[in-house]
Amino acid sequence: MGRVCVVIPAAGEGTRMGGLPKQFNTLGDSPLLYQTAWAFECHNRVDDIVVAAPADTTAHARHLMSGISKLVRVVAGGATRQESVAAGLAAAPRDSVIVLVHDAARPFIEAAAITEVIAAVVLHGAAALAVPVADTVRYAEGGFFTGEASRRNLFAVQTPQGFRRSLLAEAFESCVPDGAATDEVALVRACGHAVARVPGRAGNFKITTGEDWHRAERRWPAFARRNYES
Ligand code: C5P
Secondary structure, eight states: OOEEEEEEEOOOOOSOBTTBOGGGSEETTEEHHHHHHHHHHTOTTOOEEEEEEOGGGHHHHHHHTTTOTTEEEEEEOOSSHHHHHHHHHHHSOTTEEEEEEOOTTOOOOOHHHHHHHHHHHHHHSEEEEEEEOOSOOEEEETTEEEEEOOOTTOEEEEEEEEEEHHHHHHHHHHSOOSSOOSSHHHHHHHTTOOOEEEEOOTTOOOOOSHHHHHHHHHHHHHHHHHHHOO
């Protein structure tokens, strides 16, 4: 099948607590970034891990990832997520055939979901996890609703997103580097390539707010027991 590399963008400023971004905060017994990387360390089809960390914290990130044997590089991320992923992609081993991209802020990623994304990439060249939107959705501006929208066929997209390496490289080379794309699916689709949808998991949420952090702390012990203890 060829080598599989996961790029973990972890260069967001996040919610600063104690002077470091949230990806360095402790969840369970280790930093969030480590817990997220651990899911890929344990996955038998993932060979290499590349992390994009804030430029002034790469040494710190390298130190705290010392237990991750698949780590090949910690690179300096950029001002946008797009730049961080581009830096990570450039550092992926040359013989990587598939590149996954997974947010550092999504530690609740199950092995089965990673397996399903890789399988869909083998079949279709590009794939991402997504869950149907359950709420009613509507446009708003200036404090008032301005337009209706249909939630039919509408999905909230998660990570990992996976791509044949050549496809992702082509997307980064040909896209306008304005940093506007909030994920890699947008870049690859802009190049005209179809991206397969793999059923996501409600539990695979992105830790963004303080409330998300509390939710993560409550859920982590049971998740870690179920997934990482025999
Ligand atoms: O900003 P957003 O919530 O979409 O971030 C998703 C992921 O991208 C996070 O893991 C964050 O650390 C990362 N990111 C990055 N470089 C940036 C901005 C975000 O690596 N400049």
